[in-house]
Amino acid sequence: MKTFLSLLMIVVLTSMASAAKDGWLDDLEKAKAQAKAEGKKILLDFTGSDWCSWCKKLDKEVFSQQAWKDYAAKHLVLVEVDFPRGFQLPEATKKQNDELAKKFSIQGYRRSSSPVPAAPKKVSWLCGRRA
Numbered sequence: 001m002k003t004f005l006s007l008l009m010i011v012v013l014t015s016m017a018s019a020a021k022d023g024w025l026d027d028l029e030k031a032k033a034q035a036k037a038e039g040k041k042i043l044l045d046f047t048g049s050d051w052c053s054w055c056k057k058l059d060k061e062v063f064s065q066q067a068w069k070d071y072a073a074k075h076l077v078l079v080e081v082d083f084p085r086g087f088q089l090p091e092a093t094k095k096q097n098d099e100l101a102k103k104f105s106i107q108g109y110r111r112s113s114s115p116v117p118a119a120p121k122k123v124s125w126l127c128g129r130r131a
Helices: 002-018 028-038 053-063 066-075 091-103
Strands: 041-047 076-082 111-116 119-127
Touching: 028 041, 028 076, 041 053, 041 091, 053 066, 066 076, 076 091
Parallel strands: 041 076
Antiparallel strands: 041 111, 111 119
């Protein structure tokens, strides 16, 4: 019985660790390809999904709202850049997220950035609190 419960817990935690929020990607290269094909901008959501209270608040009050989902579906490719504390991300995702945090000088959470496709060095910020 202990073996079964251990295996079940591993499966649950693994599926949690490898899945971004519904409608969000966790692979920037896939997001770039999708954005290019669909003519959309990319929104990077830097989050601590399982521990950051401001992150959870933004998810609840904005990202989970139907108006946001409708807007995002038409205009954005969404990428969750997660830094969880309660579970491990796949190594490739963790490496990508660390590199993105360094590239965009992320020092705290709740930050979302949207690179402008025509000028990739420009970034617009949405901040939930000061970093």
